[in-house]
Amino acid sequence: MPELPEVETVRRGLAPVMEGARIARALINRPDLRWPFPPDMSARLTGAKVERLRRRSKYLLADLDRGESLLIHLGMSGRMLVSGDPLGRFVHAHPAAEKHDHVVLDMDNGARITFNDPRRFGAMDLLPTTGAEAHPLLAKLGPEPLGNEFSQSHLVEALRGRNTPIKSALLDQRIVAGLGNIYVCEALFRAGIAPTRKAGHIAEARVAGLVPIIRDVLSEAIDAGGSSLRDFRQADGELGYFQHSFDVYGREGDACRREGCNGQIRRIVQAGRSSFYCRQCQR
DNA sequence: CTTAAATCCTGGTGGC
DNA sequence: TGCCACCAGGATTTAA
Numbered sequence: 001m002p003e004l005p006e007v008e009t010v011r012r013g014l015a016p017v018m019e020g021a022r023i024a025r026a027l028i029n030r031p032d033l034r035w036p037f038p039p040d041m042s043a044r045l046t047g048a049k050v051e052r053l054r055r056r057s058k059y060l061l062a063d064l065d066r067g068e069s070l071l072i073h074l075g076m077s078g079r080m081l082v083s084g085d086p087l088g089r090f091v092h093a094h095p096a097a098e099k100h101d102h103v104v105l106d107m108d109n110g111a112r113i114t115f116n117d118p119r120r121f122g123a124m125d126l127l128p129t130t131g132a133e134a135h136p137l138l139a140k141l142g143p144e145p146l147g148n149e150f151s152q153s154h155l156v157e158a159l160r161g162r163n164t165p166i167k168s169a170l171l172d173q174r175i176v177a178g179l180g181n182i183y184v185c186e187a188l189f190r191a192g193i194a195p196t197r198k199a200g201h202i203a204e205a206r207v208a209g210l211v212p213i214i215r216d217v218l219s220e221a222i223d224a225g226g227s228s229l230r231d232f233r234q235a236d237g238e239l240g241y242f243q244h245s246f247d248v249y250g251r252e253g254d255a256c257r258r259e260g261c262n263g264q265i266r267r268i269v270q271a272g273r274s275s276f277y278c279r280q281c282q283r
Numbered sequence: 284c285t286t287a288a289a290t291c292c293t294g295g296t297g298g299c
Numbered sequence: 300t301g302c303c304a305c306c307a308g309g310a311t312t313t314a315a
Contacts, residue, residue: 002309034291034309034310034311058309074309075292075308075309075310076292076308077293077308117292118292118293119293120292121309121310122309137310164286164287168287171309173310180308271287272289273308274308
């Protein structure tokens, strides 16, 4: 499921074919995803030039030359497929339309971008480019984990006094934006912190240590091209491979990978989500 | 205020 | 072979 690294991978795949190109045709196949599309979305997109494709947390923002930006969220099963790209890097001819192809953007450079999302937890909206950060979906987001605002002091202060498990706190997008279930599990493993530990009861030095670990986990995943668990695919339609290097996620019952540890990975459920961890290594 | 639980959705899986 | 229960989970909404 697309977390920050996967969304960044999609952005990097889409940017070369979208930036500087105009949307020649916008096909909207249904009235909504998770929420209704904005009024006249097709008309507001048609003819617009994409100046820049940005990312904020797990959201993509395509800045148009009309003062509006297209916000895109992949939800948990959303995919962006590119075909017919004039740069010749992606898949060649346009494939036949598939079930759950909800939005199709034909660019004036010949590229076609298809948004496919079986579970429809994704979203699209149009918002003013100026002040985009005030959009309801963006306004309460915490700092970017790979940016300077995500500091050790920020995390320590954000978790102080919190009675919720550290696992849930790191999934809270107001504390840090972009982490999902996979990378929270992986970061806690590397930090040696049990997911059940109350966020406000962890020694400050250990909390501070989470900051560079979170950065490393996300950076490595981006470098690996994002993961491709289940139905997620990279923007170019190829499956990724980062899932092979998870230490704990999805490894219930398997041996802990830490050298010298003979523990096995456990799965517990917190707030309705699976947490994977090693009881020997994480306290 | 904080925290927990319910909600949305479809495809895949396992049990019988 | 089919039917059904269950699970995956990001972000919001509702409840406590």
